[in-house]
Amino acid sequence: MSLAVDNLRVYYRxxxxxxxxxxxxxxxxQDGEIMGVAGESGCGKTTLGKSLIRLxxxxxxxxxxxxxxxxxxxxxxxxxxxxxxxxxxxxVPQYAMSALNPIRRIGRMISELLSSRGVSYDETLxxxxxxxxxxxxxxxxxxxxxxxxxxxxxxxxxxVLSTLMNPSLLVADELTSALDVSTQKAxxxxxxxxxxxxxxxxxxxxxxxLSILYxxxxxxxxxxxxxxxxxxxxxxxxxxxxxxxxxxxIASLPEVGVRFEERRLTGIAGRPPSLLRPPxxxxxxxxxxxxxxxxxxxxxxxxxxxxxxxxxWKAAA
Amino acid sequence: xxxxxxxxxTGEGAALEDAYPEPPVRRFEALHFxxxxxxxxxxxxxxxxxxxxxxxxxxxxxxxxxxFGYPLGEPPSSAHWLGTTAPGQDVYSQFVYGLRxxxxxxxxxxxxxxxxGMAIGFLGGYLGGVVDEVLSVITNIVLVxxxxxxxxxxxxxxxxxxxxSEALLIGLTSWPWxxxxxRAQTFSLASRxxxxxxxxxxxxxxxxxxxEIAPNMSSYLFLTFILLFGGAVLIAATLxxxxxxxxxxxxxxxxxxxxxSNAALQLGMWWWFIPxxxxxxxxxxxxxxxxxxxxxxxxxxLRRT
Amino acid sequence: xxxxxxxxxxxxxxxxxxGSQTAVSGVSFDVRPGEVVSLxxxxxxxxxxxxxxxxxxxxxxxxxxxxxGEDVAGFGRRDLRRYYARVQGVFQDPFSSYNPVFxxxxxxxxxxxxxxxxxxxxxxxxxxRSSLEAVSLEPADVLGKYPHQLSGGQLQRLMVARALLLEIELLVADEIISMLDASTRIDVLNLLGDLKRRxxxxxxxxxxLSLGNxxxxxxxxLRRGRVVELGPTPKVFGDPRHSYTRAxxxxxxxxxxxxxxxxxSSAASENGDSTAVIANGGGLVAVGDDHFVASEDExx
Numbered sequence: 055m056s057l058a059v060d061n062l063r064v065y066y067r068x069x070x071x072x073x074x075x076x077x078x079x080x081x082x083x084q085d086g087e088i089m090g091v092a093g094e095s096g097c098g099k100t101t102l103g104k105s106l107i108r109l110x111x112x113x114x115x116x117x118x119x120x121x122x123x124x125x126x127x128x129x130x131x132x133x134x135x136x137x138x139x140x141x142x143x144x145x146v147p148q149y150a151m152s153a154l155n156p157i158r159r160i161g162r163m164i165s166e167l168l169s170s171r172g173v174s175y176d177e178t179l180x181x182x183x184x185x186x187x188x189x190x191x192x193x194x195x196x197x198x199x200x201x202x203x204x205x206x207x208x209x210x211x212x213x214v215l216s217t218l219m220n221p222s223l224l225v226a227d228e229l230t231s232a233l234d235v236s237t238q239k240a241x242x243x244x245x246x247x248x249x250x251x252x253x254x255x256x257x258x259x260x261x262x263x264l265s266i267l268y269x270x271x272x273x274x275x276x277x278x279x280x281x282x283x284x285x286x287x288x289x290x291x292x293x294x295x296x297x298x299x300x301x302x303x304i305a306s307l308p309e310v311g312v313r314f315e316e317r318r319l320t321g322i323a324g325r326p327p328s329l330l331r332p333p334x335x336x337x338x339x340x341x342x343x344x345x346x347x348x349x350x351x352x353x354x355x356x357x358x359x360x361x362x363x364x365x366x367w368k369a370a371a
Numbered sequence: 372x373x374x375x376x377x378x379x380x381t382g383e384g385a386a387l388e389d390a391y392p393e394p395p396v397r398r399f400e401a402l403h404f405x406x407x408x409x410x411x412x413x414x415x416x417x418x419x420x421x422x423x424x425x426x427x428x429x430x431x432x433x434x435x436x437x438x439f440g441y442p443l444g445e446p447p448s449s450a451h452w453l454g455t456t457a458p459g460q461d462v463y464s465q466f467v468y469g470l471r472x473x474x475x476x477x478x479x480x481x482x483x484x485x486x487x488g489m490a491i492g493f494l495g496g497y498l499g500g501v502v503d504e505v506l507s508v509i510t511n512i513v514l515v516x517x518x519x520x521x522x523x524x525x526x527x528x529x530x531x532x533x534x535x536s537e538a539l540l541i542g543l544t545s546w547p548w549x550x551x552x553x554r555a556q557t558f559s560l561a562s563r564x565x566x567x568x569x570x571x572x573x574x575x576x577x578x579x580x581x582x583e584i585a586p587n588m589s590s591y592l593f594l595t596f597i598l599l600f601g602g603a604v605l606i607a608a609t610l611x612x613x614x615x616x617x618x619x620x621x622x623x624x625x626x627x628x629x630x631x632s633n634a635a636l637q638l639g640m641w642w643w644f645i646p647x648x649x650x651x652x653x654x655x656x657x658x659x660x661x662x663x664x665x666x667x668x669x670x671x672x673l674r675r676t
Numbered sequence: 677x678x679x680x681x682x683x684x685x686x687x688x689x690x691x692x693x694x695g696s697q698t699a700v701s702g703v704s705f706d707v708r709p710g711e712v713v714s715l716x717x718x719x720x721x722x723x724x725x726x727x728x729x730x731x732x733x734x735x736x737x738x739x740x741x742x743x744x745g746e747d748v749a750g751f752g753r754r755d756l757r758r759y760y761a762r763v764q765g766v767f768q769d770p771f772s773s774y775n776p777v778f779x780x781x782x783x784x785x786x787x788x789x790x791x792x793x794x795x796x797x798x799x800x801x802x803x804x805r806s807s808l809e810a811v812s813l814e815p816a817d818v819l820g821k822y823p824h825q826l827s828g829g830q831l832q833r834l835m836v837a838r839a840l841l842l843e844i845e846l847l848v849a850d851e852i853i854s855m856l857d858a859s860t861r862i863d864v865l866n867l868l869g870d871l872k873r874r875x876x877x878x879x880x881x882x883x884x885l886s887l888g889n890x891x892x893x894x895x896x897x898l899r900r901g902r903v904v905e906l907g908p909t910p911k912v913f914g915d916p917r918h919s920y921t922r923a924x925x926x927x928x929x930x931x932x933x934x935x936x937x938x939x940x941s942s943a944a945s946e947n948g949d950s951t952a953v954i955a956n957g958g959g960l961v962a963v964g965d966d967h968f969v970a971s972e973d974e975x976x
């Protein structure tokens with residue numbers, strides 16, 4: 055087992071109290087698994103991703119553990135996490151463009167980064183070159199400045215860099231969202247290739263775009279208002295969603311071929327609850343067409359079938 | 372060109388604002404950080420202390436700055452709190468009246484410069500095109516002219532008679548950097564959606580600038596004004612010190628000028644030159660420290676909690 | 677109704693326009709009453725610039741944009757006012773469309789004071805209610821609120837309601853749902869569909885092909901400032917003729933069809949990322965009823 059997250063709660067401190075951005079997440083990611091995390095803004099998916107690698111100043115871990123390859127990660131301790139970052143857990147940031155220092159040549163920047171982690175640049179160089187070539191970047195990219203690269207190229211450089219130490223877990227947060235459709239596909243497919251080549255063991259891909267996950271993820275975890283809603287194999291989640299939220303969400307996505315004139319799709323009425331003082335019971339209750347009294351009690355995130363989990367009283371059937 | 376990040380709002384940070392609406396506490400919030408900002412508080416206290424001295428100080432003495440007839444070159448005593456000058460004038464009254472004219476010059480010159488800078492910066496940044504290019508050229512020309520040299524020449528020939536004309540002269544030469552800064556801010560705000568929307572709602576240029584753009588950079592304008600104020604105080608002191616300011620009005624620079632020409636430094640009459648020196652340094656320094664503090668308050672990225 | 681004819685926009689850069697950048701080049705199309713035309717392009721395609729030129733927020737370098745036969749570029753202050761009474765826009769970012777310092781009512785009030793000054797409070801309320809109704813917003817839910825108190829979907833619907841306060845004939849909708857969450861964006865999209873049925877002409881600018889496909893009657897594919905393909909939406913999507921359109925379509929992530937099901941698309945997908953300039957002559961060739969494609973043989 056690669057990654058095990060147990061009852062993780064991460065809150066944001068604000069002037070008016072804690073915002074329960076991630077409120078009890080329990081799941082595992084297997085070796086070699088690409089798990090997609092999907093959800094709308096404010097569902098806690100980015101908080102989840104951050105808490106696996108680096109908390110920002112306003113976040114605190116209220117409860118829970120994260121275990122990677124049998125070792126518990128000291129996620130609340132920024133210093134102690136340094137031992138694990140980059141070598142064991144790595145992240146590809148959303149805006150790779152801004153992650154690159156504009157006045158450093160790419161090679162120099164990589165060399166500085168490696169030496170700060172105690173890795174020799176010269177020894178790593180052959181492997182670095184090999185991997186850059188693999189993602190279609192020429193050798194001379196190391197002598198260039200970030201401004202000379204296109205968005206997709208930068209994203210690829212950052213991906214190669216993030217996975218250079220063959221980390222056990224790679225977190226990719228909205229990796230493709232700022233890219234054009236054509237570049238998006240190439241970058242997304244690279245995630246699969248990196249996994250296939252063993253550059254990373256497991257990958258967590260965080261995005262608001264379910265259809266990207268259907269393309270590249272093995273499993274999909276759907277989140278809503280800080281809670282896990284549903285998890286299962288990608289095809290099953292998209293073809294046979296069990297949780298009403300997932301069902302409505304998928305039904306609201308227009309695809310090429312679906313036209314307003316022929317088939318009118320509908321959205322989900324209402325908006326997510328405030329996580330400052332979240333309601334009790336199922337958090338989707340207020341917007342759920344199936345909600346009944348029993349939903350006032352919080353549904354547990356249970357295994358419906360092997361590999362399929364959902365948190366809904368109505369999904370059990 | 373149009374490469375806007377399409378999903379900027381799907382990031383959790385923005386989502387937090389979105390999903391957990393904060394009540395409109397922005398001004399209140401600024402105050403919250405303001406009272407906790409040491410730089411701002413220290414700068415403000417210093418500047419306010421001198422302002423109070425400038426306003427109330429003259430009431431505490433019967434002496435006037437140019438009045439002779441007091442003991443010659445006496446150190447501070449209970450009769451003359453800051454001593455007297457070599458020709459027998461009261462240093463305290465010179466100092467407090469001098470403070471007054473410093474503040475007046477600063478305020479007037481900063482107002483003139485701010486108005487000019489805003490007019491040129493707003494119009495250039497908002498209208499763009501040829502208007503902007505012409506205004507930019509003018510701004511750059513005034514910017515590279517050695518201001519002080521021009522001031523010295525101009526005031527030498529025109530023999531500045533009053534504080535107001537001195538302030539006007541300073542104001543007319545110190546606006547360019549303000550105009551450039553405001554232009555840059557306006558330029559970035561002008562492409563924002565709410566500005567486009569105001570135009571689509573039939574708002575004219577002046578209204579769009581006054582009601583949409585200016586309120587969104589009010590803190591910035593305030594900072595600009597403070598910097599202009601500090602700069603004007605310093606330039607005025609320099610001119611007065613060189614004897615190019617109004618000679619009928621006492622100022623801190625004129626005090627220094629008198630002190631130096633009477634060899635106060637060599638004669639060890641410290642009470643003559645230290646008060647004006649300290650006054651100028653403290654006001655200008657206080658304003659700049661205040662500016663740094665305010666910047667931290669207004670700019671959340673610089674805030675340290 | 678709206679006719680865009682050979683429009684080109686060159687941005688000048690540097691002092692006195694020493695440099696220049698062509699954002700839009702020879703774009704022609706029209707929008708008729710009661711139809712949604714989608715303008716689809718990737719970043720840098722010039723799609724937003726086209727929208728801004730139609731709204732006269734920026735002027736065209738060459739070519740004409742005319743509304744009901746009148747050249748938009750020639751409008752003086754008066755004419756522009758009348759123009760905005762019939763043509764309105766909604767923009768991408770709902771949070772930046774509202775001045776954050778003020779209540780949302782302000783954007784509505786601005787329109788009232790400039791366009792409907794004669795209206796009594798009673799009449800104004802009635803007008804307001806009916807346009808809020810048209811976008812299915814409850815007045816009590818939105819009026820008197822600050823922008824951050826409303827959701828992105830509510831804000832965008834309010835923006836449309838604002839445009840409907842005037843009896844507009846054309847709406848330029850620039851990426852109006854790209855910042856909304858999936859579960860709420862479809863409602864805003866449906867709203868555009870309903871307005872279209874009431875006779876409104878809509879220019880729907882987007883980078884998202886599936887959204888354009890869902891809502892529009894005709895589609896324009898824009899690439900680096902040039903029209904690549906133009907035609908009825910079912911044809912452009914069902915029978916794309918230009919290699920760029922095909923490449924784009926093959927890259928769209930679908931929910932029920934995998935990329936890997938389609939062969940030979942990855943080479944095309946790399947195309948979009950390359951820095952090579954592929955110029956096309958600009959001349960469009962008719963390939964079917966109302967369906968035009970740019971010629972591809974003039975590759976540089």
